Amino acid sequence: MNVESLIDDVIDREGGYSNHAADRGGATCWGVSEAVARADGYSGEMRALPRTRAVAIYRRLYWTAPGFDRVATRAPTIAAELFDTGVNMGVAVAAAFLQRALNALNRGALHYPDLALDGRVGVGTLAALDAFLAHRGVGGETVLLKALEALQGERYVALAERRPANEAFLYGWLANRIGA
Template sequence: MNPYFKKAFIELIGIEGGYVNDPTDRGGETKYGISKRSYPHLDIKNLTLQQAEEIYYRDFWKANGLDNIIKYELALELFDTGVNMGVGVAPRFLQEALNLMNRNQRDFPDLVVDGKIGPVSIAAYKKVDDRILLKVLNGLQFRRYVEICEKRPDQEKYFNGWMKRV
């Protein structure tokens, strides 16, 4: 298992916490951030930390190709975004961010925003400033949270908690 994943998992669990069954949470019954909505076959209330770790590694870390990310901070950002917003969102945000950062440069062509971190996305990622990339990713994440609150005002109660992730 990737050593970055272990460290990121520990940080994520610190954010996600334990068992919650908030009727206004779109994920429904949740433990360690694993939701009944996404995993209807699981007994969420009795989910173990080890089971959560296996799910996160398989369905979020590996599925998003995060073993290919060189810098821990970026891997953590993409992992956390994928967990909070959906597994396909994080790689799309990365590709959108890289396309934005390439607007007046031709170091790499615009990427197809397909939600898959493959060799072309990795090559483009290696050509940008990581600090700027993290800021662009956070901006995209912030914009998405605002859009959620605008569409569903009942979700505004989660906004301050979401901001801790940005």
């Protein structure tokens, strides 16, 4: 697993330009929303967003900045899940899912202290991840991945329940993002 293949997978899944009426994110290209592209300094037409620009945005904003690259050195499958969730739901949501799962799996703070749910992968989150993996071993990464996907799936269903227009996306979200 490397970040380039993760980015390629996201771009393949997201496709080129899209501007679905039910998508609150508005116009996207390569899965990058117009708001993100503009914040990154892109001023052209969204249809013309260069793929190389999208790749750079994914690497910087959805891999390195949130610290998922540091997770990858410990638990590559977890980092891949965080990256994909971060792209689709926001990196703070992905990081908070990790913190929630680690808190729920720490057996009453027996193996490491509970984490503040700040949506950032910092020293405390990495230390908790290290302690969890040390205690649970290889199988722990698999269980943690299941917990992250359960949180993600629940959020998708809740989004569709709260906003019926999101039902247009629910099947694809579940088919392409959970267990993929």
